[in-house]
């Protein structure tokens with residue numbers, strides 16, 4: 001899964017335990033494509049599950065979906081206007097108080113913690129959303145996979161299968177991505193031998209920023225601000241002329257197309273058309289053309305997921321929490337991997353400030 005040998009963070013041989021799996025394989029258009037749960041299993045255990053393994057894992061996820069009372073109380077007491085990512089970070093941090101495996105960092109205990117975190121996070125996102133909207137949180141429904149349950153627990157109605165499939169695919173696409181900022185944060189924390197809840201709490205904080213997972217919400221805000229396709233090109237050109245960053249473009253690692261964006265582009269177009277809102281995708285294509293021509297930049301995973309979630313009726317500030325629902329599987333897998341063969345991560349920094357400064361009494365400082 002991971003290889004950051006160049007940065008001295010992680011030795012290559014330590015990463016070989018997990019098999020790489022082309023994301024296209026996980027999304028294969030077989031009639032009964034296994035859901036996101038299969039990808040979560042792959043990340044945690046290093047191999048695709050056999051049928052009975054997937055069944056057991058899925059059952060464990062389902063059994064762990066309900067929120068502990070202590071966590072329910074935290075989200076009930078959170079201000080309704082609080083950004084969901086802040087509430088989620090706080091709730092996940094507090095979940096450790098009541099975790100049955102608290103204090104046990106053995107691989108078996110950490111695997112159980114990972115299952116609980118992956119299972120409870122969607123329930124948490126939906127419960128906070130319903131509470132802030134003055135509605136009663138819903139218990140997860142039997143017979144639905146994690147993606148469909150998320151949509152059900154947010155809206156209170158059984159999701160359209162196509163919508164559930166689109167969210168499921170989005171979850172697969174966002175699950176893990178090497179040492180992105182939030183995963184790196186999780187690994188730095190885990191490498192001090194801090195526990196899994198601490199590591200993923202830090203990761204949630206890192207993901208919330210608009211240069212990372214927060215970009216998807218910013219993309220949709222931009223599209224709403226522009227408003228119509230005919231205003232789009234002029235808006236983007238003006239923004240670039242003012243040296244503004246166009247959200248959903250650029251990547252620290254990819255200097256070419258982000259392969260995840262192709263899947264999301266297709267789903268955003270199809271779902272937008274079906275929802276009678278083709279304008280968002282049309283605007284995005286104009287933005288993509290202009291930014292490509294003017295800056296040589298490609299769109300990233302956050303660009304088309306934004307319009308896809310919008311036409312599915314998902315509130316803007318839940319886009320990043322959905323990213324976190326998916327990435328929780330990657331974070332937990334990285335924590336397991338780090339703890340299995342640990343070394344403290346401690347980069348160096350060169351001091352470049354003034355040298356040879358002397359201490360001056362406070363009253364005589366300039």
Ligand SMILES: CC(C)(COP(=O)(O)OP(=O)(O)OC[C@H]1O[C@@H](n2cnc3c(N)ncnc32)[C@H](O)[C@@H]1OP(=O)(O)O)[C@@H](O)C(=O)NCCC(=O)NCCS
Nearest residue numbers: 210211212215244245246247248249250251252300301302
């Ligand atoms: C992702 C990101 C932080 C990567 O940053 P980076 O690799 O450090 O890129 P740099 O900041 O070095 O940018 C290189 C150049 O491209 C420009 N650039 C990078 N991303 C840009 C964007 N989204 N819109 C406009 N210009 C952008 C920079 O301004 C810089 O231009 P300059 O050389 O004229 O100063 C950056 O592309 C970004 O802020 N994107 C928008 C937020 C986003 O979508 N985040 C999700 C990432 S998956």
